[in-house]
Amino acid sequence: MKRHRIVIAGCGNMARTWAEYALARQDAEIVGLADKFPASAEAFAQKFGLTCPTFTDVGEALRATGATLMFDVAVPDSRRDVVTAALAAGCDVMAEKPLGATMEQARDIVAAADRSGRFCAIMQNRRYDKRIRALRDVIASGRAGEIGFACADFFLGPHFGGFREAMDSPLLLDMAIHTFDQARFMLGKDPIAVTAHEWNPPGSWYNGNASAVCLFEYADGTVFSYRGSWCAEGAPTSWESSWRLVGSRGTVLWDGHGAPTYEVAIADAEPAFLRRTERFTAELDWEGREGHAGCLDEMFAALQEGRRAETDCRDNIRSLAMVHGALRSAKEGRKVAIEF
Incomplete structure (x- = not known):
């Protein structure tokens, strides 16, 4: 060894x-x-x-x-x-x-x-969560059909102190990459353009922009909508965000806490204004370790097997490109292409 x-x-x-x-x-x-x-x-x-x-x-x-x-x-x-x-x-x-x-x-x-x-x-430790991996598996299985609209909400009010509260764009630059990387992981594809707006709302204890909305566009017409704030006190989401992914056959939901669920239209249901749906709960069957340990396990396994890791730098630069594309769009006030 x-x-x-x-x-x-x-x-x-x-x-x-x-x-x-x-x-x-x-x-x-x-x-x-x-x-x-x-x-x-x-x-x-x-x-x-x-x-x-x-x-x-x-x-x-x-x-x-x-x-x-x-x-x-x-x-x-x-x-x-x-x-x-x-x-x-x-x-x-x-x-x-x-x-x-x-x-x-x-x-x-x-x-x-x-x-x-x-x-x-x-290190992208938030990929290594049995619930996120279960959500990815539901999407990949096609049970909800082809995903065309993905939404993530991230609302928390942490009082870090220190460098984050002095940053120009604390949410987008320090935190959003986790959610953006999760979106890439779940959907299995990369956006080509983004329109973003960031601002610092009333009551914020950050010097820079602690809130943002971003709309990512994909070559196949898929849209990923991100809404977030790091100065949102009350009714917090989880650190993993709250997700809704709408597909051609149904919708996948994850509140960032429990197991993901998905509702699909019943194919043989009687014609109706709103078709009846059936709800399922995703199986949490991923057996790997979670968090930092899970990501490091994957890195070491890849190194030993002579292959690229799931979070190889050539892949991870695409998640970083989403961050910097959003920052550029917000600064210039226009839609920009995502370049990596």
Whole structure:
């Protein structure tokens, strides 16, 4: 069994989940920590009882440790530099989202992965939920027919404090990629254009735009409607959004909490103004782990099997393109093509 020698880049709070996962694997060891703040790396090592060396430079960490795998959990602005350095050094990479702070940076990472031939996958932990996977299976089965209209509502009022409350576009830039990626995963296709509007409503505690509506268009005529707010107190949706997907034979519903349901028109029902329907509950039969562990399980399985992960950088850039397409549309006040 191949043993993975891991350097963790970025020793903030997010890195804890990654470290805990690595320490639980029999085929992995953490051989180095890299953070531009030495005290952060040293405190992280002490917290997890690690005796590995710490570094302020990623390149030095890779050379000194003989790492074969980089966990990049550093801030998004450093993603391109950290990931491309690792790939150029012949190291495989698993990184936090987003793939890049900008689309240009994301494209540079994909190009570096292509040049190096190394593995590069991005964390999209919200794909790994048995309810989302069940919803995807219902759509793929065609039980509700061909989906032509998908809707997601996301309304929560978290008081984060810190950087999110200072961002220009906290909802679209920091959170919406999860819902957009879920839409890509559920529908199995990518939009070609978007019309978006973002704003900061009364009572918001964010400096930037904490609310948005986005209308994504697909080449086959499908439409995906997103409505969201991060300063909506009262009647919250789940973090997974509330979904309605309308197909040619029926409708799939998921409130983001329980099992998805779907209602289909009864084919042999008597002619009526509104046809009778029958309701079903989706089977929650996915046996994989959920959340970060589920995504990391898939990444490691793909790496060991010599294939691209489900969240390979070449796929994930399409989810990021939805975010930046929506931001551009809102800024320019017009429909824009989604480019990746």
